[in-house]
Amino acid sequence: MGLNADWMQRDLNVLWHPCTQMKDHETLPLIPIKRGDGVWLEDFEGKRYLDAVSSWWVNVFGHGNPRINQRIRDQLDQLEHVMLAGFTHQPVIELSERLVQITPPGLDRVFYADNGSSGIEVALKMSHHYWLNQDQPQKKRFITLTNSYHGETVAAMSVGDVALFTATYKALLLDTIKVPSPDCYLRPEGISWEEHSRTMFAAMEQTLAEHAHEVAAVIVEPLIQGAGGMRMYHPVYLTLLREACNRYGVHLIHDEIAVGFGRTGTMFACEQAGITPDFLVLSKALTGGYLPMAAVLTTNEVYQAFYDDYATLRAFLHSHTYTGNPLACAAALATLDIFEQDNVIENNKALAARMASATAHLADHPHVAEVRQTGMALAIEMVQDKPSKTPYAWQERRGLAVYQHALTRSALLRPLGSVVYFLPPYVITPQQIDFLAEVAAEGIDLATRSAVSVSVSADLYPNHRDPG
Numbered sequence: 001m002g003l004n005a006d007w008m009q010r011d012l013n014v015l016w017h018p019c020t021q022m023k024d025h026e027t028l029p030l031i032p033i034k035r036g037d038g039v040w041l042e043d044f045e046g047k048r049y050l051d052a053v054s055s056w057w058v059n060v061f062g063h064g065n066p067r068i069n070q071r072i073r074d075q076l077d078q079l080e081h082v083m084l085a086g087f088t089h090q091p092v093i094e095l096s097e098r099l100v101q102i103t104p105p106g107l108d109r110v111f112y113a114d115n116g117s118s119g120i121e122v123a124l125k126m127s128h129h130y131w132l133n134q135d136q137p138q139k140k141r142f143i144t145l146t147n148s149y150h151g152e153t154v155a156a157m158s159v160g161d162v163a164l165f166t167a168t169y170k171a172l173l174l175d176t177i178k179v180p181s182p183d184c185y186l187r188p189e190g191i192s193w194e195e196h197s198r199t200m201f202a203a204m205e206q207t208l209a210e211h212a213h214e215v216a217a218v219i220v221e222p223l224i225q226g227a228g229g230m231r232m233y234h235p236v237y238l239t240l241l242r243e244a245c246n247r248y249g250v251h252l253i254h255d256e257i258a259v260g261f262g263r264t265g266t267m268f269a270c271e272q273a274g275i276t277p278d279f280l281v282l283s284k285a286l287t288g289g290y291l292p293m294a295a296v297l298t299t300n301e302v303y304q305a306f307y308d309d310y311a312t313l314r315a316f317l318h319s320h321t322y323t324g325n326p327l328a329c330a331a332a333l334a335t336l337d338i339f340e341q342d343n344v345i346e347n348n349k350a351l352a353a354r355m356a357s358a359t360a361h362l363a364d365h366p367h368v369a370e371v372r373q374t375g376m377a378l379a380i381e382m383v384q385d386k387p388s389k390t391p392y393a394w395q396e397r398r399g400l401a402v403y404q405h406a407l408t409r410s411a412l413l414r415p416l417g418s419v420v421y422f423l424p425p426y427v428i429t430p431q432q433i434d435f436l437a438e439v440a441a442e443g444i445d446l447a448t449r450s451a452v453s454v455s456v457s458a459d460l461y462p463n464h465r466d467p468g
């Protein structure tokens with residue numbers, strides 16, 4: 001057996017992998033990774049893979065980044081961890097100061113969790129608890145957009161709407177209010193993103209008018225609905241939403257776990273709408289993709305509603321054991337240094353333009369309904385029938401065929417159902433972008449060339465997204 005095969009067998013003996021039907025691995029090889037270097041991952045036999053999806057959207061400055069490595073090493077020599085209740089430490093204070101500084105004005109308090117889903121739970125609980133502390137216990141529901149994704153814990157799933165991840169657990173979920181997404185893939189022909197996003201806001205306005213009295217917050221993924229297939233919309237929707245939330249007395253939660261830290265072309269997506277949400281949830285790229293951590297930023301107004309004598313029981317008694325872990329904070333501080341020192345947001349403009357030009361021709365492909373882009377995220381939607389945008393049956397797993405082809409060409413291009421996308425680390429080169437575009441084009445040709453024979457039974461999950 002080769003080295004990869006050894007590790008694969010040992011893995012399959014004991015592991016249960018995330019978001020995976022383990023039986024797939026009877027035919028689909030697992031890829032054991034030995035080391036990483038920049039945009040490259042390398043297996044145990046020396047084969048390399050270009051990480052086009054930033055290892056699930058976290059890695060922005062490459063694997064094994066020397067500056068982040070060094071900062072973590074230095075921190076390791078000082079302090080690996082201390083509990084954050086009753087105690088504090090230098091990296092968490094510095095990181096909080098910097099997050100307050102670089103996020104939109106008004107977000108002056110930082111609460112930490114240790115992964116994105118937990119960060120969402122914090123925002124949901126804090127919002128409802130704020131209203132409790134204001135003697136408005138009836139404000140306990142949440143408004144969310146269709147096709148949203150906010151994580152895998154039960155409350156986070158409740159405000160999500162990607163059936164693949166939530167339908168099974170329906171019996172466990174909170175009762176939330178769903179409003180049709182401004183998703184511009186679904187706009188009528190000849191209508192601009194801005195017009196469509198404005199039009200779609202009418203449903204949100206109406207829902208707020210009807211339900212504001214019982215609603216704590218509206219939660220959205222700003223500009224890009226990631227796990228829902230990289231569906232995108234115009235910032236005007238967020239501007240209108242901010243104004244309406246103020247008018248109706250409802251919090252606005254921005255889940256920028258995936259889009260924060262430059263992905264949409266600005267450091268944070270809310271900048272493009274010129275607004276400040278009441279809660280901003282950050283994770284994923286926060287630590288450069290090194291260590292799990294989430295930050296929930298909120299306003300002093302929210303903070304003050306909890307600030308009282310202990311016996312009033314108004315405090316936010318929520319904690320995660322690894323809250324504010326010093327090593328994760330050190331990785332985050334190094335990440336913020338790189339953003340600052342390397343003029344990253346500005347330099348990304350050229351890379352984003354290269355992603356657009358390298359893939360533009362795919363819009364003419366007979367089985368590509370759309371090539372869409374927001375900043376450093378670009379998605380290619382494969383369809384069975386282009387004029388009617390009829391999707392492929394999810395059981396056909398067309399995206400998986402692209403994934404498998406890409407692996408043979410040394411690229412990690414893990415699609416979302418029939419959506420092939422690039423969400424590369426910002427240290428990718430223009431040549432590497434061209435290479436990815438070439439591999440994606442080949443993969444899409446192969447995946448769409450022939451009929452796939454699957455027994456397509458009743459579609460249980462209308463917006464089912466095969467994770468590939």
Ligand SMILES: *Cc1c(COP(=O)(O)O)cnc(C)c1O
Pocket residue numbers: 115116117118120149150151152221226227255256257258283284
């Ligand atoms: C990944 C993601 C989450 C969940 O974060 P985890 O760290 O995986 O729990 C929540 N919201 C969005 C938009 C995400 O992309």
